[in-house]
Amino acid sequence: MTEQDFLPQEYSGRATEGEVTWQSPSNIALVKYWGKLDNQIPANPSISFTLNNCRTTTTLRYSKKEKAATDFDFELYFEKEKKESFKPKIQKFFERTFEYLPFLKDYKFTIETSNSFPHSSGIASSASGMSALALCLMSLEKELDPTMDNEFFTKKASFLARLGSGSACRSIEGELVVWGENEEIKGSSNLFGLKYPYAVLEVFQNYQDTILLVDKGEKQVSSTVGHSLMEEHPYAERRFAQAHENLGKLKQILKKGDLEEFIKVVESEALTLHAMMMTSQPYFLLMKPNTLAIIEKIFRFRKETGSHLCFTLDAGANVHVLYPEKEKEEVLQFIKTELAQHCDKGQFIEDHTGMGAKKLA
Ligand code: DP6
Numbered sequence: 001m002t003e004q005d006f007l008p009q010e011y012s013g014r015a016t017e018g019e020v021t022w023q024s025p026s027n028i029a030l031v032k033y034w035g036k037l038d039n040q041i042p043a044n045p046s047i048s049f050t051l052n053n054c055r056t057t058t059t060l061r062y063s064k065k066e067k068a069a070t071d072f073d074f075e076l077y078f079e080k081e082k083k084e085s086f087k088p089k090i091q092k093f094f095e096r097t098f099e100y101l102p103f104l105k106d107y108k109f110t111i112e113t114s115n116s117f118p119h120s121s122g123i124a125s126s127a128s129g130m131s132a133l134a135l136c137l138m139s140l141e142k143e144l145d146p147t148m149d150n151e152f153f154t155k156k157a158s159f160l161a162r163l164g165s166g167s168a169c170r171s172i173e174g175e176l177v178v179w180g181e182n183e184e185i186k187g188s189s190n191l192f193g194l195k196y197p198y199a200v201l202e203v204f205q206n207y208q209d210t211i212l213l214v215d216k217g218e219k220q221v222s223s224t225v226g227h228s229l230m231e232e233h234p235y236a237e238r239r240f241a242q243a244h245e246n247l248g249k250l251k252q253i254l255k256k257g258d259l260e261e262f263i264k265v266v267e268s269e270a271l272t273l274h275a276m277m278m279t280s281q282p283y284f285l286l287m288k289p290n291t292l293a294i295i296e297k298i299f300r301f302r303k304e305t306g307s308h309l310c311f312t313l314d315a316g317a318n319v320h321v322l323y324p325e326k327e328k329e330e331v332l333q334f335i336k337t338e339l340a341q342h343c344d345k346g347q348f349i350e351d352h353t354g355m356g357a358k359k360l361a
Helices: 084-097 126-144 150-164 166-170 223-228 236-256 259-278 289-305 325-342
Strands: 017-031 046-064 073-078 107-115 176-179 193-195 208-212 310-313 319-323 348-352 358-360
Touching: 017 126, 017 166, 017 236, 017 259, 017 310, 046 126, 046 166, 046 208, 046 236, 073 084, 084 126, 084 150, 107 126, 126 150, 126 166, 150 166, 166 176, 208 325, 236 259, 259 310, 289 310, 289 319, 289 325, 319 325, 325 348
Parallel strands: 073 107
Antiparallel strands: 017 046, 017 358, 046 107, 046 176, 046 348, 176 193, 208 319, 208 348, 310 319
């Protein structure tokens, strides 16, 4: 598919006013997206687990104007309060998607959004937030075009979410989503996320992700700055090639259930992401002493017990601890007694893989 395929035809339906609510999850990348080209095209492919409990719920109210306006008309409420500071991001999202949703200036919108996780947890809400909003807009488009099928609905929702925030395109479906063209994943695209199309052994189903909240502060590096660091990066080309290789390795691992190899790929991806930040100009060091203390304890616990827990990181100090459901009891015990002490106020969030976004009645 190309961008052209997402341009709508004449609409045959009508929608004067109404509301729709979607709940969309966050996701955690196993192979990381870090670096992008124009129009939110990723510099390398990525794959993520869709989460279940970390979610954004968004209600979109719409009412048709008498006359189409020259600019977008919307109000934004976050956790019941008017939030002017979030508006520029939504404005930008509307600008980027207007070509594909030409009705956007015909309506007055009220957007109400809330997260299931604390806003100041350092958990990025752009993936869950942008995907939830993209889905709400698709529900409105479906009213205008009642012939639209579900497959197209899902693809276009992911396509739009990507224009809001790259990783958001991986939050529509579950439990594993690939985004970015890769030779070995048939149907993979730079334009939208693809539900992982191959066999996945049972051990990877309902995989656990306990998110250790090491540093709940605002992100030190915005994603815009972060991705742009790869533009002049001395190791960029090798890194992009490595992401393709790691995705190929994961395909075999998911099929065969080799947890030792899974750990190697996932932890190496996390450390490479941070290595890229540490070796860019300007350079950033996002791990905190507690991040390292946790990683070292994970290495030790694995060596001593043969457990299959591993860690991954986002562009921040928090640690995602990943492990099979079968090992939940022992790992949670270890987290509570050994790792929680390195978290801000001892806080962590228990999550696991999920099936993607849901429309609420
Ligand atoms: C480190 O999706 O937040 O989490 O496209 O600029 O909104 P934008 O970036 P964003 O980047 C996420 C980067 C990452 C890795 C990943 O999720 O793949």
